[in-house]
Amino acid sequence: VTCRLENVHGSQEETARLDILAAPLITTQLSKTEETVSGKDVTLRVVVRGSPRPEAQWFYNDTPVAPENTAYDEEKSEYQLLIKEATVGANEGTYRVVLKNDLGESESTPCTLTVLEPVKLTKIGPATDAVDLKVGEAFEISFDVDGKEAPKVQLTKDGKEVKLTSVEGTRHVYTIADVKPQDQGVYKLTAKNKTSSEESTITLNVTGK
Template sequence: TTQLPKQEETVSGKDVTFRVVVRGSPRPDAEWFFNDTPVAPENVSFDEEKSEYQLLLKDPTVTTSEGSYRVVFKNELGETDSTPCALTVLEPVKLTKVAPTTDIVDLKVGEPFEILADIDGKEVPKVQLTKDGKEVKFTSVEGIRHVYSVPEVKSEHQGVYKLTAKNKTSAEETSVTLNVTAPLEVSQPLSDIHVLLGQPGTLTLTCDAFPVPKVTWYFNDIELKNTTKHKIEAKPNLYTLTINKCDHPDVGTYRAHIANGIDNSEQTAKLHVGVKPKVEAPKPANDQTCTIGQDTQISWKFSGIEKPRVTWFFNGQPLEANERFQITETEDGTSTLSIHKAELTDKGVYTAKATNAVGEAEAKTTLNIAGIKPTLTNDLDATLQATKGESMTIKLSATGTPRPDIV
């Protein structure tokens, strides 16, 4: 005699047969029970050769077939009951992708992304979500509903997402390819630069985009390559072109072409190479004297590339041109301050300051104002006569600047 197994598993829709071998004389009758309810005799059979009693379950399902099975054997001498067998009906994995509805999704940075799937089966399937082969966690799992959501996608969310579900009976998978793009956004554009002759100059731009853009540099519409003269660098979002040992032939328009296969843009800027202003005199300071009331001039010559702009100061304060103070400049870089009818208050330090984009220089003149020596224009008489008891007047006159005191 053989017994039923204590447990049996089958897959939904796959026929299963219970078998029990019993010998007895006379041959016993067998009655099968499902959850203590007799089984219809048309599903029961007997193999004479093996003395095997069989129960065939066709197209089993969880609702119609899962439960406890046993068989009772009877003959004239008595009956015996088999050990019950618990049948479990397994169901294959059923994976239904609800969202997205396509296998390829194209989004822009900042847009929402969601994978939503219903996954069922018995036993409960093991579910895994991976991105480019690395596991990622679901945002939520409620019943059979599995959700992975990103409120605002970024470039790092791009990749191939694979959803896999498996149990003892089967496995299913689905995949979604997410492409993320970001339009070109130049947050720091190119700007003109002024560089000192012989020094390096760097053009810089900052650009956010995805896919990461390629920047091609041009000088006067000729493409530039990495050389000892030109150094091209690309760091995250930052693109630079450095021109080493800037000279006058490097002056011109530089252009950056930005492209990432989705969008493109161009930026231009000019490079200016200059020489600091210089005082064209043995010493950038001198002393000068002017007689009060006379006109005088203070001149300084400056060189530089680009031509420097000259401003004047008196005792450290800006000096504005007016009727008495006139400022003139010549092509050779000479700036002249003309003072009309000098006054004592004009005494002080005059500074000419030359400035251009790459530097500055200054020259100082200390102006002294000289007065005019007193001169008698009407002297005292050689002899004076006076009457006793009467008043008298003594007169003389003198000129000079400043006005002389008479004692």
């Protein structure tokens, strides 16, 4: 603020700094939900106004977060929390931030972070990718399928979808009690989610009448 005084004898000017004090006010909230892929970094952001500049304390599942991975962008008035190489066990959960100065405090809405994991396809049986059976023998395909979000699993024979015999937890099983010549072909199990896709192929050869 500048004040200028003038009269016939001259003039004088004085300038003073005017600071308007204000309690913290969140102008851009945390996202209610965030997703990241396991092993990748993710940054949570909140924009806050206040004078003097508020101090921020981040919380993960109500436990205070150490300040090493926090930052402040002065140009944007943006408070940031960097989560490095996120994992389900260490980082998935609820985050919030509390901002304080001498005039008051403000708390953000919570943000739920989901850490997605790629598909993991583990073949339990058969032991080889090609199976030779005689008519009347039993044939079984068994896989464990894991991932987050839960993968969509499809089994096909020669490109046409066939129904799995059973699904219990991560175990996916397809069984033929006694094979026939028409069961011969290429069986492919495909599992996919938002982050990745995996597949495995087994060839069944049937001999005899």
